[in-house]
Each structure stands twice: as structure tokens, then as C-alpha cells.
Amino acid sequence: MKGFEIVDRRFARFVLDNAGLEELATGFRWIEGPVWMGDWGCLLFQDLPNDRTMRWTEGVGGRAGGVSVYRSPSGYANGQTRDPSGRLVACSHLHRCLFRTAFDGGVTRLVDRFEGRRLNAPNDVVARSDGSIWFTDPVYGLLNDYEGRRQTSEQPPAVYRLDPGTGEVRVAAGDFAGPNGLAFSPDEKRLYVSETGDQSKDDPAQFIRVFDVSPDGTRLAGGDVFHKIAPGYCDGMCVDEEGCVWSSAADGVHCLSPKGDLLGKVLVPHRVANLTFGGLLRNRLFIAASRTLYAIYLNRRGAGFP
Numbered sequence: 001m002k003g004f005e006i007v008d009r010r011f012a013r014f015v016l017d018n019a020g021l022e023e024l025a026t027g028f029r030w031i032e033g034p035v036w037m038g039d040w041g042c043l044l045f046q047d048l049p050n051d052r053t054m055r056w057t058e059g060v061g062g063r064a065g066g067v068s069v070y071r072s073p074s075g076y077a078n079g080q081t082r083d084p085s086g087r088l089v090a091c092s093h094l095h096r097c098l099f100r101t102a103f104d105g106g107v108t109r110l111v112d113r114f115e116g117r118r119l120n121a122p123n124d125v126v127a128r129s130d131g132s133i134w135f136t137d138p139v140y141g142l143l144n145d146y147e148g149r150r151q152t153s154e155q156p157p158a159v160y161r162l163d164p165g166t167g168e169v170r171v172a173a174g175d176f177a178g179p180n181g182l183a184f185s186p187d188e189k190r191l192y193v194s195e196t197g198d199q200s201k202d203d204p205a206q207f208i209r210v211f212d213v214s215p216d217g218t219r220l221a222g223g224d225v226f227h228k229i230a231p232g233y234c235d236g237m238c239v240d241e242e243g244c245v246w247s248s249a250a251d252g253v254h255c256l257s258p259k260g261d262l263l264g265k266v267l268v269p270h271r272v273a274n275l276t277f278g279g280l281l282r283n284r285l286f287i288a289a290s291r292t293l294y295a296i297y298l299n300r301r302g303a304g305f306p
Contacts, residue, residue, distance in 0.1 A: 003267055003296075008100070009034040010249075011255055011264030013203065014244075021268065024056055025067045030147070032236075033080045033124075034286045035088070036278025042086070043278055043286050044070055045293060046077050047149050051094075053077055056293060070138075073204055076148040077142065079124030079181070079236070079274070084131055086272035091122035093141030093148030098122055098133065098162065111162050111169050117154040120254045124181045124236060124274075128188055130217050133162040136179035136193065161218065177205065181236035181274065182184040185243055185258070186303040189213055191220060192245055206233035208247065210260075227260040236274030236288075238299040246285065248272035253287060266296060277302020 004015050028202055029049040036043055042057040052072035059065030071077075073093035083089055086279040088101040089110070097112035098118045110133070121141025127133050138157045141148040159173040159182070173179070173216050177198040184191055189212045197204025207282035210226040213219075227234075232250025239245055252268035253275060282302040287294040 005265040005267060007265070008257075008261065008263040010257070014255060014264070014298055014300050015266075016018055016297055016299055021266065021287075021294055021296045024286075024293045024295055025054075025187055028054070028291050028293075030273065030290065031274050031288040031293060032078050033090070034274055034276045034278075034288050035080045035081075035082060036282070036286065037088075038088065038278070038280075043276075043293075044080065045286075045288055046074065046080070048076060048078060048093075051076050053080075053090075053235060078122070078141065078147075079135070081125050081127050081133075083133065084129055088135060089125055089127060091125050091135060095120040096121055096151075098135060098140075098302070100127060100164075110164060111160075111167075114160065114169055120153050120155055120157065121148055121151075122160075123179070126182055126184055128184060131164060131219060133164060134182060134191065135160055135162070136176075136182055138176075138178040138180060138196070140178065140180075140199070159220075170204060173211065173223060173224065181234060181248070183237050183239045183245065184213075184304070185239060189219070192226060192237060192239070194237065194247075196233055196235065208234050208237070208245070208256075208260075227256050227262070229254055230273040232271060235272070238276050238285075239303045240277065241303045243303075244300070246275060248274060253285070268294060 028047040032046040034045040053070045053074045055070040057065045076094040076156045080090035098110040120139045123136045125135040142151045161172045178196040180194040180196040182193045208226040209227040211220040212222045234247040239249040245256040253266040257262045272289045275287045
């Protein structure tokens with residue numbers, strides 16, 4: 001099937017033979033962090049090296065669509081998500097923090113330190129239905145002046161859990177060289193985290209790990225290898241309503257079963273950084289790939305909220 005690679009026959013029912021990959025916009029430097037804003041009818045994503053958050057809107061009923069700037073400067077924002085109330089939560093490389101945008105546009109810095117020391121450069125973030133916010137904090141955003149500012153790390157890389165109500169922040173998992181993208185299973189009993197390794201080494205360990213979330217939603221256990229992407233590695237990922245994991249890769253998007261088996265691929269011309277489900281029925285996969293934003297309709301719906 002053109003545009004797809006079917007590895008397992010189950011994948012054939014996930015794709016639509018009359019719905020191909022669409023190029024929505026191009027000409028950026030490196031795009032990241034797509035998040036669907038259903039109540040706004042748009043997608044927000046980061047043009048990371050250009051230090052700006054972009055807005056993509058589809059033209060409907062004669063109304064012009066296209067791309068516009070939502071926020072500039074963005075603080076070299078990377079991953080972003082919406083909390084259960086619908087507020088936008090984003091990671092900032094430059095300010096080494098998580099910040100939240102309220103409905104009136106007001107911005108609140110949620111966390112920038114742990115145990116008195118500055119965070120590194122928060123990379124990706126997800127929210128749980130209990131209101132807790134989970135984020136990864138590798139050193140990548142401190143390594144050069146292209147996606148932030150060259151700065152000194154004060155923390156080992158880690159995955160954190162933030163309780164916005166109490167302000168408590170704790171290390172959920174600290175045995176990472178480079179924690180990157182993350183996503184909850186539909187029932188929120190599992191957390192998938194991509195390990196993209198210490199990229200200063202010739203052969204960093206790069207794979208997706210899976211953790212069990214404690215019944216009270218506060219702690220992680222396990223952390224076994226779930227899947228190793230090839231070619232390339234998993235940067236960002238999202239999950240559909242049946243628990244399949246859709247991961248970025250060097251040749252496109254890989255679809256993995258809840259057991260970690262490769263089911264198939266959506267082939268994309270450029271290396272994929274991150275992706276999210278969106279659209280009216282959450283059956284459209286938006287793909288941030290190098291300089292270009294793509295989308296494709298699938299016979300899948302994304303998990304999560306809103």
C-alpha cells in the first residue's frame with residue numbers, strides 16, 4: 001500500500017487506502033511539540049530554533065486557513081500539552097522551566113528547580129487526568145545555542161512528576177541518560193518514555209521504556225525496554241484509544257501494539273520529531289517532521305483529553 005508499510009496484518013485496518021499523507025506547511029527550521037487545540041480549531045507547534053510557537057488553522061467554509069505566529073519569542077519552547085482544564089502547558093529550554101498559559105493569556109511558571117538547583121531543559125510533557133504533570137528533563141537544550149542557550153547542567157537527567165495543586169515536584173525515574181518523549185496508556189496505568197541516550201557518545205542506548213503507574217498515580221515501577229525503533233530512534237510519541245503507541249522514527253511513524261510489536265509504518269519523507277492526534281474526531285495524525293508539518297487521516301482515534 002503506497003505511503004505505508006504493513007508489517008502485521010492488523011495494521012491494514014488502521015490505515016485508509018484513500019487517505020494519503022498531506023503536507024500542511026513547510027519552511028521552518030526544526031518543528032516540535034504539536035498539540036491539538038480543539039476548542040480553537042487549530043494545531044499549535046514549535047518552530048524551535050526560530051524561538052516561536054506557530055498556529056496552523058485549516059480553511060473552512062470560505063474562511064482562510066494557514067500558519068500564523070502564536071507566540072514569539074517562545075523561550076525556545078519544546079514539548080507541550082493541555083491539562084485536564086484545557087490550559088496549555090509547555091517546556092522551555094531557555095528558561096529551564098515548565099510554564100502554563102491561562103485562558104486569558106496569562107503565563108505562570110510552574111517549576112524551574114528541584115531541591116534548590118535549576119532544571120536542565122525540560123523537553124516533553126504530558127498531563128494525567130488527576131491533574132498531575134509529568135515531564136522529561138534531559139540536557140539536550142543546554143548543549144548549544146541553536147535550540148536554546150549553552151548553559152551548565154545542575155541536575156542529572158530525569159523524569160519528574162509535578163503536583164500543580166501543592167507545588168510538589170519529585171523524581172519519578174532517574175535512571176536515564178536522555179529521557180525524551182512520553183505518553184500515558186489510555187487507562188493511565190502505564191507510562192511510556194523514550195530513552196534517546198547520551199548523544200555525545202558514539203553508540204548511545206536508544207529505546208522506548210514502559211513503566212507501571214502506582215494505583216494512586218504518584219509513582220512508577222518497572223521501566224523495562226518496550227521497543228527499539230529502527231531506523232533512528234523514538235523522539236516523541238502518542239497513543240491511540242486502543243493502546244497502540246505511535247512513535248517517531250527516521251523513516252516516518254511506527255505503530256506499535258500494546259505488547260511492543262511493530263505493526264506497520266506511515267512513511268514520511270523527512271525524519272519525524274513528534275506527533276499527536278487531533279481534528280474533530282481525533283482521527284487525524286499531525287506529524288512534525290524536520291522543516292515540514294504533515295497530517296494523515298487514520299482509522300484510529302487518539303487517546304486522552306480534551
